[in-house]
Amino acid sequence: MQPRPLSEPVVPPDSPNVQEAMQYLHYRNMFPELLRFRNSGLLKCFSWIEDEVRLHMEQWEAKMAVQSILRLIQRVYEWFQTWGQAPAFMKHARGEYIALFRARWLACLPPSFTLGLRLFLRTTLPSLPANAQLFHMLEQLGISERFDKTFIDVMFDEVEQRIMDSCPGMWREPRLESIRTSARELEERWLTMVYGHMFVRTQNNDWFRNAMMMVTGRLDHFISRTLVELRTSEIFDIIVDFPDTLPAIQDLRLCMARSQYRPDFIEGLREVVNQRILQPAADTDDIITFYVSLIRCLRIIDSQGVILHKVAPPIRKYLRDRPDAVRCIVRRMTDENESFMQETEQPVPIQQVHEPFDDYTDPHWLPEPVDAGADFRTTRPMDIVSTLVSIYDTQDLFIKELQHLLAARLLAVRNSPLDDEIGSVEKLKQRFGEAPLQVCAVMLKDMNDSRRTNTHLHGETPHPLYTTVISRLFWPTIQPVPLKMPGQFKELQDTFEAEFHKFKPDKNLRWVPQLGAVSVKLDLEDRTVEVEATPIQAGVIELFSEQDTWNVEDLMAKLGGIDRVLVQSALDFWIGEGVIKDEGSVYRLLEQAEAPTGAPPRPRPVVVEEAPPVDEKEKQQAEQMKIYWQFIQGMLTNLSALPIDRIQGMLKFAPGYDRSVQELAVFLESARREGLLVFTNGMWKLAKK
Amino acid sequence: MDTLHTNSMSLREPALKSAQEPSSNKQAAGSVTKRLGNELMGLMMSSSPGISAFPKSDANLFDWVGTIEGVAGTVYEDLKYKISIHFPSNYPFVAPVIRFETPCYHPNVDLHGNICLDILKDKWSAVYSVTTILLSLQSLLGEPNNDSPLNTEAADLWSNQEEFKEQVLRHYQPIAADD
Numbered sequence: 001m002q003p004r005p006l007s008e009p010v011v012p013p014d015s016p017n018v019q020e021a022m023q024y025l026h027y028r029n030m031f032p033e034l035l036r037f038r039n040s041g042l043l044k045c046f047s048w049i050e051d052e053v054r055l056h057m058e059q060w061e062a063k064m065a066v067q068s069i070l071r072l073i074q075r076v077y078e079w080f081q082t083w084g085q086a087p088a089f090m091k092h093a094r095g096e097y098i099a100l101f102r103a104r105w106l107a108c109l110p111p112s113f114t115l116g117l118r119l120f121l122r123t124t125l126p127s128l129p130a131n132a133q134l135f136h137m138l139e140q141l142g143i144s145e146r147f148d149k150t151f152i153d154v155m156f157d158e159v160e161q162r163i164m165d166s167c168p169g170m171w172r173e174p175r176l177e178s179i180r181t182s183a184r185e186l187e188e189r190w191l192t193m194v195y196g197h198m199f200v201r202t203q204n205n206d207w208f209r210n211a212m213m214m215v216t217g218r219l220d221h222f223i224s225r226t227l228v229e230l231r232t233s234e235i236f237d238i239i240v241d242f243p244d245t246l247p248a249i250q251d252l253r254l255c256m257a258r259s260q261y262r263p264d265f266i267e268g269l270r271e272v273v274n275q276r277i278l279q280p281a282a283d284t285d286d287i288i289t290f291y292v293s294l295i296r297c298l299r300i301i302d303s304q305g306v307i308l309h310k311v312a313p314p315i316r317k318y319l320r321d322r323p324d325a326v327r328c329i330v331r332r333m334t335d336e337n338e339s340f341m342q343e344t345e346q347p348v349p350i351q352q353v354h355e356p357f358d359d360y361t362d363p364h365w366l367p368e369p370v371d372a373g374a375d376f377r378t379t380r381p382m383d384i385v386s387t388l389v390s391i392y393d394t395q396d397l398f399i400k401e402l403q404h405l406l407a408a409r410l411l412a413v414r415n416s417p418l419d420d421e422i423g424s425v426e427k428l429k430q431r432f433g434e435a436p437l438q439v440c441a442v443m444l445k446d447m448n449d450s451r452r453t454n455t456h457l458h459g460e461t462p463h464p465l466y467t468t469v470i471s472r473l474f475w476p477t478i479q480p481v482p483l484k485m486p487g488q489f490k491e492l493q494d495t496f497e498a499e500f501h502k503f504k505p506d507k508n509l510r511w512v513p514q515l516g517a518v519s520v521k522l523d524l525e526d527r528t529v530e531v532e533a534t535p536i537q538a539g540v541i542e543l544f545s546e547q548d549t550w551n552v553e554d555l556m557a558k559l560g561g562i563d564r565v566l567v568q569s570a571l572d573f574w575i576g577e578g579v580i581k582d583e584g585s586v587y588r589l590l591e592q593a594e595a596p597t598g599a600p601p602r603p604r605p606v607v608v609e610e611a612p613p614v615d616e617k618e619k620q621q622a623e624q625m626k627i628y629w630q631f632i633q634g635m636l637t638n639l640s641a642l643p644i645d646r647i648q649g650m651l652k653f654a655p656g657y658d659r660s661v662q663e664l665a666v667f668l669e670s671a672r673r674e675g676l677l678v679f680t681n682g683m684w685k686l687a688k689k
Numbered sequence: 690m691d692t693l694h695t696n697s698m699s700l701r702e703p704a705l706k707s708a709q710e711p712s713s714n715k716q717a718a719g720s721v722t723k724r725l726g727n728e729l730m731g732l733m734m735s736s737s738p739g740i741s742a743f744p745k746s747d748a749n750l751f752d753w754v755g756t757i758e759g760v761a762g763t764v765y766e767d768l769k770y771k772i773s774i775h776f777p778s779n780y781p782f783v784a785p786v787i788r789f790e791t792p793c794y795h796p797n798v799d800l801h802g803n804i805c806l807d808i809l810k811d812k813w814s815a816v817y818s819v820t821t822i823l824l825s826l827q828s829l830l831g832e833p834n835n836d837s838p839l840n841t842e843a844a845d846l847w848s849n850q851e852e853f854k855e856q857v858l859r860h861y862q863p864i865a866a867d868d
Binding site for chain 2: 633635638639653
């Protein structure tokens with residue numbers, strides 16, 4: 001009756017003499033005694049199993065080979081079976097035996113067993129059907145019951161593994177559905193295998209189904225969470241590659257239907273934005289591209305815009321501080337190929353963008369999501385252009401920039417039709433309204449008028465001089481360079497001017513001689529050179545037709561006293577063309593081409609592209625200050641002397657005044673130094689003329 | 690009971706009315722303020738020589754102070770006149786009230802500074818603005834309308850420019866703070 005070591009031969013319990021002994025005991029009604037005897041023996045001998053466990057677990061901890069776990073289980077099962085053999089009449093005490101054995105042996109397992117079991121079970125996954133016997137053992141030994149969490153974890157591990165194998169970087173095809181299917185299939189196989197016996201035994205299939213459902217639910221959560229985590233870590237590239245990554249975004253949308261992942265997603269997104277986008281090194285254009293993609297992605301993931309509302313403000317604020325952001329946006333708005341300009345949505349007039357919006361007739365109306373912030377407002381459905389424009393509080397900036405851009409483009413256009421420009425202005429009118437774009441309309445009209453004027457003055461035949469007459473008030477301020485064109489250019493200019501005055505006597509004509517382009521054909525002794533040049537370059541070479549050598553100072557004087565830099569760069573241009581040679585103090589015209597000397601030809605100097613005739617920010621501010629100065633003059637003329645805080649207060653009548661008192665003080669002080677103001681007894685007044 | 694009831698009704702009604710009125714007034718005041726703001730901007734940007742005006746304080750856009758300089762070549766050359774401009778709350782449908790604060794010896798200006806100018810009276814139109822009024826006043830100085838004088842003595846004297854100028858200078862008081 002006492003347990004023995006496995007190595008000793010077992011006395012078969014049904015052998016005749018054992019039967020006889022049992023009969024005797026049965027007769028004497030000594031079963032309780034016998035049972036107690038057996039149990040105490042079991043407890044006494046359990047140290048053997050403890051040794052066995054220790055041995056195998058040491059192996060496991062040393063080598064981390066899952067084989068140790070398998071051997072341990074097989075071994076213990078052997079003990080379990082052997083000691084469980086009992087005479088037939090004791091079968092009803094088997095339950096007690098199992099409980100006792102399980103309790104003892106599970107108690108002596110070290111904590112590291114959990115991990116071992118988990119890893120070991122993973123290895124059984126590929127060949128589940130072949131392991132039926134093993135799961136029977138696990139169930140018998142009570143492992144299935146005791147370590148049920150581990151069994152579920154194994155499944156999660158496997159699913160996670162599958163996600164990690166198949167998903168990272170795979171953005172161009174939907175993954176979620178296939179993962180869900182494969183996970184469900186795995187789950188079914190696994191649970192049936194692991195717990196199948198148990199439920200067959202308990203015959204309680206409803207309970208089984210409920211348990212299955214709970215596990216299925218958890219598994220689904222787990223898939224969503226893992227995928228959201230993965231995609232969050234990849235979100236930057238996904239957004240950058242949008243719309244190619246649309247499937248990945250769709251997956252995210254499905255996963256994010258449960259809003260508990262949203263805080264992490266938002267957090268991750270913000271971090272990425274901070275790290276990758278809001279950096280001085282990031283190009284403004286790239287930031288805008290990213291922002292546009294971000295809007296598109298988030299529209300799919302969260303159509304109500306709560307996530308966008310939480311992520312976008314830093315980007316918008318950052319863009320607002322970037323001086324060239326307006327220019328980038330405007331350039332995109334006028335770019336025919338820009339995708340967001342081709343969106344088919346009805347353009348929203350921009351005035352309405354800042355108004356709160358609630359459409360009570362909308363049948364698809366949804367309440368605000370729970371994670372919407374207090375300042376979240378359902379905004380009018382906006383297209384991307386409106387969203388970009390609404391970064392700024394006013395649209396004036398855009399109109400200004402548009403004006404500059406249009407000016408630069410129009411001045412660069414030569415005789416080709418202006419259809420593109422007209423088209424983009426028309427398109428923008430739908431958004432900004434007719435009135436603000438009046439300026440642009442006038443600019444376009446100037447172009448057409450110029451064409452008509454030229455045709456009128458020169459007839460249909462091509463004329464060497466083509467002029468663009470622009471209305472000063474409607475174009476950005478262009479600072480004329482005091483360039484005086486020499487020789488034939490001057491004649492052309494003068495003739496045109498005379499004719500123009502005849503044609504339009506009420507108009508004043510002021511040249512902006514540095515703009516434009518000249519096709520130059522130089523007839524030299526041995527060759528002709530044909531190039532496109534700027535007026536200054538043309539002027540310089542024209543002077544060389546008068547005499548062969550010039551020094552820079554004379555050229556500057558002859559051209560009306562323009563800057564040395566301009567003359568120098570024009571000379572460099574001609575040197576690059578091989579027409580002029582630098583001879584130290586003077587430049588000489590090369591009537592005969594010089595054979596290339598040993599030294600490589602001087603690299604054609606980089607012509608510093610002149611920025612479009614755009615006012616710098618400071619200039620604009622000075623311009624504004626001029627307006628304020630008018631107001632200050634007005635108030636001081638009529639109210640004689642005022643302290644600075646009264647002036648500051650009164651300046652609120654000036655539109656858009658936003659200077660601080662300190663800034664005003666600086667301004668007033670500089671006006672005083674110029675002798676325009678007097679400061680006495682804490683009061684400012686106008687200086688007497 | 691009955692009388693008391695009607696009493697309370699009649700008491701309530703005017704109270705209700707007075708509660709409504711300010712709100713509509715306020716709206717009107719808003720649009721007037723806007724118009725005046727625009728006119729101020731227009732005036733500041735027009736830079737017409739010799740005329741200027743500005744609100745007295747930043748709290749009230751309805752009271753302005755103006756300055757008019759006499760045009761060169763007239764008897765008022767080099768003289769500066771202060772005027773006060775008060776805009777009614779239903780401006781621009783009613784002309785602003787303008788008077789000379791600096792004593793002005795002129796056929797169409799009385800001793801209290803009141804002005805007789807058709808566009809400020811029956812010829813007023815909403816298209817006029819502060820700028821146009823100031824320009825009219827400036828030209829009125831040099832070209833008085835002697836047919837409808839407020840100051841008949843001045844009207845009679847107009848033909849004698851030298852003596853007229855003497856009278857102008859005798860009445861004239863330079864603007865105090867300008868010294």
